[in-house]
Amino acid sequence: MKRLTDWLLPLLVFLAALGLWEVLVRVNEIPHYVLPAPSLVGRTLIEDWGILSTALWVTLTITFQALLAAVIGGVGLAILFSTSRVVERSFFPFAVILQVTPIVAIAPLLLVYLEPRQAVLICAFLVAFFPILSNMALGLASTDHHLIDLFQLYKASRWKQLILLRLPAALPYFLGGLRIAGGLALIGAIVAEIAAGSAGQGAGLAFRILEAGFRLNIPRMFAALVLISLAGILIYVLFTMLSWALLSRWHDSARERGL
Amino acid sequence: MSALLHLRGLGKSFAKGAEALADLNLTIEDGEFLSLLGPSGCGKSTALRLIAGLMSPNAGSIDWVSGQPDIGFVFQDAVLMPWASAFDNVWLPLRLAGLSREAARKDVEAALDSVGLLSFAHAFPRELSGGMKMRVSIARALVKRPKLLLMDEPFAALDEITRLKLNDDLLRVTAELGTTIVFVTHSVFESAYLSNRIAVFSGRPGRVIKTIQVDGPRHRTEDFRLTSAYAQACKQASAALHLAMGEPA
Numbered sequence: 282m283k284r285l286t287d288w289l290l291p292l293l294v295f296l297a298a299l300g301l302w303e304v305l306v307r308v309n310e311i312p313h314y315v316l317p318a319p320s321l322v323g324r325t326l327i328e329d330w331g332i333l334s335t336a337l338w339v340t341l342t343i344t345f346q347a348l349l350a351a352v353i354g355g356v357g358l359a360i361l362f363s364t365s366r367v368v369e370r371s372f373f374p375f376a377v378i379l380q381v382t383p384i385v386a387i388a389p390l391l392l393v394y395l396e397p398r399q400a401v402l403i404c405a406f407l408v409a410f411f412p413i414l415s416n417m418a419l420g421l422a423s424t425d426h427h428l429i430d431l432f433q434l435y436k437a438s439r440w441k442q443l444i445l446l447r448l449p450a451a452l453p454y455f456l457g458g459l460r461i462a463g464g465l466a467l468i469g470a471i472v473a474e475i476a477a478g479s480a481g482q483g484a485g486l487a488f489r490i491l492e493a494g495f496r497l498n499i500p501r502m503f504a505a506l507v508l509i510s511l512a513g514i515l516i517y518v519l520f521t522m523l524s525w526a527l528l529s530r531w532h533d534s535a536r537e538r539g540l
Numbered sequence: 541m542s543a544l545l546h547l548r549g550l551g552k553s554f555a556k557g558a559e560a561l562a563d564l565n566l567t568i569e570d571g572e573f574l575s576l577l578g579p580s581g582c583g584k585s586t587a588l589r590l591i592a593g594l595m596s597p598n599a600g601s602i603d604w605v606s607g608q609p610d611i612g613f614v615f616q617d618a619v620l621m622p623w624a625s626a627f628d629n630v631w632l633p634l635r636l637a638g639l640s641r642e643a644a645r646k647d648v649e650a651a652l653d654s655v656g657l658l659s660f661a662h663a664f665p666r667e668l669s670g671g672m673k674m675r676v677s678i679a680r681a682l683v684k685r686p687k688l689l690l691m692d693e694p695f696a697a698l699d700e701i702t703r704l705k706l707n708d709d710l711l712r713v714t715a716e717l718g719t720t721i722v723f724v725t726h727s728v729f730e731s732a733y734l735s736n737r738i739a740v741f742s743g744r745p746g747r748v749i750k751t752i753q754v755d756g757p758r759h760r761t762e763d764f765r766l767t768s769a770y771a772q773a774c775k776q777a778s779a780a781l782h783l784a785m786g787e788p789a
C-alpha cells in the first residue's frame with residue numbers, strides 16, 4: 282500500500298499538471314507557435330521521430346564517450362595524485378582552472394582549432410572530468426588510516442594496497458562523482474552544440490532546437506526539450522541503479538531505513 | 541622465560557613538538573601477557589606502533605632477540621573492510637602473503653571458529669554487532685598465528701558484559717596458541733585480570749615507572765577475580781597509576 286502511493290501520487294500530480302497545461306492552451310486558444318499543447322508535443326515527437334531519434338543518438342553517444350574519457354582521465358589522475366603530493370600540487374591548479382572557466386566561454390575557442398564534433402566532445406569531457414577527479418581524489422585520501430596501517434604491517438605492496446584497499450574505499454565517492462558527472466556531461470554536450478551550431482549528419486538535439494527556433498517550429502523545440510530531459514533522467518537513473526547494485530550490501534548510503 | 545624483544549632507551553617526538561616517549565626501557569618476555577597501563581596521552585599507542593614497525597623511533601632501539609616475528613595488531617575499533625565479508629576480512633593477512641582463498645580457507649575458518657563466528661563467515665561488518673566485529677578483528681589478527689599480538693584498547697568501546705566475555709575468549713584462544721600479547725588498557729581491573737605483568741607508564745613523555753608481577757596461570761577464568769593475587773595486582777596497579785598522574789594514592 283505504502284509502495285503504491287509512493288509512486289502513484291507523484292504520477293497523478295504530474296498527469297494533472299499536463300492536463301492543466303492542455304486545458305489552458307485549448308480554453309485560451311493559445312496558438313501552437315507560442316505554446317503548443319502537450320498533446321501536440323507528443324504528436325510531434327512521433328511524427329518527427331526520424332530526425333529527433335538520430336539527434337538523440339548523436340547527443341547520447343557524445344555524452345557517454347565524454348563520460349568514459351572523464352572516468353578514465355579522472356580516476357587515473359586521482360590515482361596519480363594519491364601517490365605523490367608534489368604531482369598533486371603541480372597539476373591540481375590546471376584542473377581547477379578548467380573547472381571554474383564556464384564551458385560556453387571555452388567552446389568558441391575550441392571550435393577555432395577543432396572539428397565541431399570533437400569540440401563538443403571535449404567540452405562535455407571537461408565538465409564531466411572535474412567531479413570525477415575531485416571525488417575520486419577525496420575517496421582515495423579518506424581511506425581509513427588504521428586499515429592502511431594494517432596493510433603496512435603485513436608489508437603489502439603499493440599495488441595491492443591500491444587494488445584491495447584504496448579503490449574499494451573510494452568506490453562510494455567515485456559513484457557519487459559519476460552521478461554528478463553524468464548529468465554534467467549531457468549539459469556540456471548540449472551547451473557546446475549550441476555554441477557550435479553544427480548542422481548536417483552529426484547534428485545533435487541542441488542543434489535541432491536551434492534549427493526549429495529559426496523556423497518557428499515551436500512544437501519540435503518542445504519535443505527536443507522533452508528528449509533532453511528524458512536523456513538526463515535516464516542517465517541519472519542508470520547511475521543510481523549502478524550505485525545501488527555495487528554498494529547496497531555494505532555501504533551506509535544504501536542502508537535500508539527499516540521502514 | 542626468555543625475552544622476545546627489548547625496548548632500549550626508546551624516544552619518540554612528533555613534528556609539532558609533542559614528545560610522546562622518552563627513555564622507554566622494557567623487556568617483553570616470550571609467551572607472556574603484558575599490559576601497558578597509563579594516563580591518557582602518555583604514549584602507549586605510540587609504543588605499540590613503534591614495536592609494530594609502523595613508525596620509527598627518534599632515539600633508542602628495538603632489539604628482537606631472535607629476529608622480528610609475525611605480528612598481529614588489534615585497534616580500539618574493529619577496523620574491518622566494510623565491503624568485505626567476515627571471511628574475506630580474516631583472509632586479508634594470508635591474502636597479502638599470497639595465499640588464494642582456497643589455500644587460506646582452512647586457516648580462516650579455524651580462526652573464525654575460535655572466536656565463535658564460523659556461522660557468520662558470509663556476513664558483512666554492517667550486519668554484525670560491535671562485539672562480533674571485534675571478534676572478527678581478533679580472528680584476523682590471529683589467522684597467521686603470529687608470535688606477538690599487539691592490542692590497543694581493543695575492548696574500550698564495548699559494553700561491560702561483552703567486554704568480560706571477550707576477555708575470557710581472548711585468554712582461551714591465545715593460551716592455546718601460546719601468543720605473546722602486549723595489551724594497552726585504561727582499566728586497572730582488566731589489566732589485573734588478563735596479565736602476567738603490568739607496565740605502568742608515567743604521564744607524557746611516557747616511560748615505564750613500575751612493573752607489577754601478577755601471580756597466576758596464563759589461562760584464567762572468572763574465579764581468578766576472587767583470588768588475593770588479583771586483589772593485590774589491582775591495588776598495586778592503581779597505586780602506581782595515581783603516582784603516574786602525580787596524585788597521592
Ligand SMILES: Nc1ncnc2c1ncn2[C@@H]1O[C@H](COP(=O)(O)OP(=O)(O)OP(=O)(O)O)[C@@H](O)[C@H]1O
Nearest residue numbers: 554556558559560579580581582583584585586587
Ligand atoms: N601522529 C601524531 N602527530 C603528532 N602528535 C602525535 C601523533 N600521535 C600521537 N601524538 C601525540 O603523542 C602523545 C602520545 O600519544 P599516544 O596516542 O601514543 O598516547 P596514548 O597513551 O595512546 O593515549 P590514549 O590513552 O589517549 O590513547 C600525545 O600527546 C599525542 O598528542
Ligand SMILES: [Mg+2]
Nearest residue numbers: 584585586692
Ligand atoms: Mg592510545
